[in-house]
Amino acid sequence: METIISACISASVTLVICLLNNHGQQEKTRALMEYKLDELTKRVDKHNNVVERTYSIEKRLSVQEEQIRVANHRISDLEGIEHEH
Incomplete structure (x- = not known):
């Protein structure tokens, strides 16, 4: 009995x-x-911050590229007008 009690303890x-x-x-x-x-x-x-900044940069770059195309087109038009005078 003591062994069982000891084992349980x-x-x-x-x-x-x-x-x-x-x-x-x-x-x-x-x-x-x-x-x-x-x-x-x-x-x-x-x-996520880098991705958001990249999208913002790409958007601005796209706008700037369009502005450059428009400016180049205007310059070409003006050069064409100057050559006619």
Whole structure:
């Protein structure tokens, strides 16, 4: 009977230690995952900012290219008029 009681006490202590250790590991794992998720979120935000800026630059570049085409066309027209006089 003493052996059974001793084994139950030993098993109970072991179980409590395992549960405490498991809880501690879960907290560390959760904290690490939250940190990594925050870092990934920052990277995604930076990436999205770069993409938005690139679209803005491409839009302005398109407008400027059109303005240059119009200016070149006007210059060509003016040069054609000057040659006629």
